[in-house]
Amino acid sequence: MPSETSVGILALQGDFLEHSKLLKVLNVEVIEVRNSQQLAEVDSLIIPGGESTTIAKLIDVYNLRQPIIEFAQKGSPVWGTCAGMILLAGSLVETEPSPLKLMNTVVQRNAFGRQVNSFSTELEFEGIRDGLFEAIFIRAPHVVSANNGVKILSKLIDGTIVAVRENNLLATAFHPELTRDARIHEYFVQMTKGTI
Ligand code: GLN
Numbered sequence: 001m002p003s004e005t006s007v008g009i010l011a012l013q014g015d016f017l018e019h020s021k022l023l024k025v026l027n028v029e030v031i032e033v034r035n036s037q038q039l040a041e042v043d044s045l046i047i048p049g050g051e052s053t054t055i056a057k058l059i060d061v062y063n064l065r066q067p068i069i070e071f072a073q074k075g076s077p078v079w080g081t082c083a084g085m086i087l088l089a090g091s092l093v094e095t096e097p098s099p100l101k102l103m104n105t106v107v108q109r110n111a112f113g114r115q116v117n118s119f120s121t122e123l124e125f126e127g128i129r130d131g132l133f134e135a136i137f138i139r140a141p142h143v144v145s146a147n148n149g150v151k152i153l154s155k156l157i158d159g160t161i162v163a164v165r166e167n168n169l170l171a172t173a174f175h176p177e178l179t180r181d182a183r184i185h186e187y188f189v190q191m192t193k194g195t196i
Helices: 016-024 036-041 052-061 065-073 083-088 183-193
Strands: 006-010 029-033 044-047 078-081 105-108 119-123 133-137 142-146 151-155 161-166 169-172
Touching: 006 016, 006 036, 006 183, 016 029, 016 183, 029 036, 036 065, 044 065, 044 083, 044 183, 052 065, 052 083, 065 078, 078 083, 083 105, 083 169, 142 151, 169 183
Parallel strands: 006 029, 006 044, 044 078, 078 169
Antiparallel strands: 105 142, 119 133, 142 161, 151 161, 161 169
């Protein structure tokens, strides 16, 4: 039987397949989104990790900027992981790429240094069950300021903000799709169903 909930994954560049694998265990329909027709078929959208400058360019090449903005503004859930957090930002510390300006956040790219400075750590994440979440950071951004209306869901021990939610928008600096732990995907599916 087809599931009534469909989650779209922006599949232009980056680790969209990893998201897809984790979502499939949650009994939702997963649709790769590469154009506005596909976007119109889904209940929510994930913008994956990858290279934010490349994803931004491809969003423009595929004429998806305005459709994604409208999708989010009509209240459909959108979750950005890593590069996706950068793209959802209201503004960036850097001049590139041009973000979608959907969240009331200021985000800094590569906030923890280069690829060799990648790390993983156990975090508290507000709203998920059963304790700490193993978070993988790869050339990750962080939220420099979470402004009006933005709720902080997770911080590093030094106070660095690494996960935020603003109504229907969710952003994580790390990569839940690179673990086997589906709890944050489950959280987003609940957002998609409108239960949280
Ligand atoms: N550093 C990348 C960027 O600025 C993001 C890295 C990632 O998504 N893992 O786009």
